[in-house]
Amino acid sequence: MKSFHRPLSITRALPALLFFFLLFSCVTAVRAEEELGEPYRPRLETEYIIPVIYYDGSLYALLYGRMSSVLRDRELQFFLWADQEAGVFNYVLGYTRHNYKWSTGINLYSMPVSVGPVWASGVWENQTGISFLAAYRRTNETRFTFRLQWEKFFPYFVASSFPEDPDEGALLGWEVKAVKDNFSFLAQKGTRAYISLGGAFPFLNTGYQYLKVEEDWRRYYPLNRRVSAIFSLRGGKIWGDYPSHRGFFIGGIQQANMSGLGNLVNQGTLWALADSTLRGYPLFRFSSDGFLLGNLELRALLYPSSYYELRFFGLIGTVFVDAGQVYKGSQALSAGLPAAWGAGLKFFIGGLLVGVDYAVPMEQGAMPRWHISLGEVF
Incomplete structure (x- = not known):
């Protein structure tokens, strides 16, 4: 470490x-009595x-x-x-x-943040910055978000298993994202998807300049009241000069969205560590500026007899196949196709999903691995 x-x-x-x-x-106390007919003032x-x-x-x-x-x-x-x-x-x-359909926000922050899955060692860095955000809700299921953010960062701790030496610096970043989410967990039906375009440019004493595109598409198909099929396709690419520890890291189950300041307030984060699922491989197995991954999973509700009967506890069995490719520039980092198959269990406990998967990589000589996840992996 x-x-x-x-x-x-x-x-x-x-x-x-x-x-x-x-x-x-600046918060104003509310009076006990309002004058009749007085217009509302927020x-x-x-x-x-x-x-x-x-x-x-x-x-x-x-x-x-x-x-x-x-x-x-x-x-x-x-x-x-x-x-x-x-x-x-x-x-x-x-x-x-x-x-109405617009939301705007401003955020100030300065605190340590973990770059990586919430349950595994990666990089702890201090982030100090300010962000301006806007969101337009086209419907209840679709929205567009816009973000401009200045951030200064430096590392506190780096795990020995992390493949890159973290940078120290500052950047001025931006992002535009389109989001669709009409997924129903009880019906096991719908789509979760986003596509984003963002990057950074050298300004206000910052030194990074890059362009990043990223997409995440997940489709849920109910086969009957117990069985459903899920297909996921994810990918991303970065061009230019970006912080070395904020590229894409592929391997295991990367749930970066669970470890950022965005869970506390809405300012989000500027690192490019995308959610990804390539079971059968260790965390941070591949460090890259481009990736493409596909996942196919079949889920069967073992208890109770229907998702609509879920209360405090439920048990779901899964079988899956993960496959993809990871790139550094235009060069693939694996001669073959990184892929794995396996089975697992998901425990529904008080509204939280806890997953345990056993994955067998198709790579010659690679050993099977256990993986733990929190929430929906995809």
Whole structure:
């Protein structure tokens, strides 16, 4: 395990803390009685806040909260962790405004983030930045998103199994994405898909310039009330100069969407570590700037007798085939076609899917592997 250390002075971070509370103080309290006929004016109301603040010679603060207007047309989410003695000052602050089919937002953040699956070692890096977002909802199932984001990053820890030495730097990135999602878990029917175009350009003292395209298409077919078939096709390509540890890493089950700041607020992340599933191979087996993967899986509900009867517990059996190819430039990284077949079980526990798969790679001399996943793999 490689380690990096950056000393942090809490006094240098206090202006950001004051700015945080300045924004927070803009929230207007709601009067107990409103004048009859008064037009609605959106104001933020506290939904929940968890505050822990004390000073015993050094400052310690832990805040997490959310505020929304009565009509839910505005939303504020925040997280703050400050420890002067340990030299820690982490924060995430996101504000979103909704107006009919459009939503816009701005986010400030500075905290450690794991680049890689949530259950496996990869890269821990500190990310500090600001992002501007907009989303247009064409229908309830389709939307377009737009993002402009400046970010500065440097590594804290790097696992010895990670194939690249992480960069340190800053970039100004952008992304346009089209999303469709009409999947119903209970019906085991629908489509989940997106296509995105993004990149970075050298500006404001940043040094990266690249273009990235990525797609993810998953189709679910119910065969009867117990059995369904799922087909997935994913791919991506990067041209130009990008941070070495933010390319595509293929092998095992990569669920990068579960390990980013996007789970806390809506600013998203700028790394290019896509979700991918190539069971039978170790995590980070391939490091590349291009990939194409296909997955075919047959699922059978073993308990209960129908998805609509699911309560707290369910059991699903699966058989699958994963195959694809990974590229560095125009050169394929594997002489043959990386592929594997296998079987597994998915446990439905209180609304969470926990998967255990046993995969047999078709590569000569390769050994079978076990894989664990959380949620829908595809």
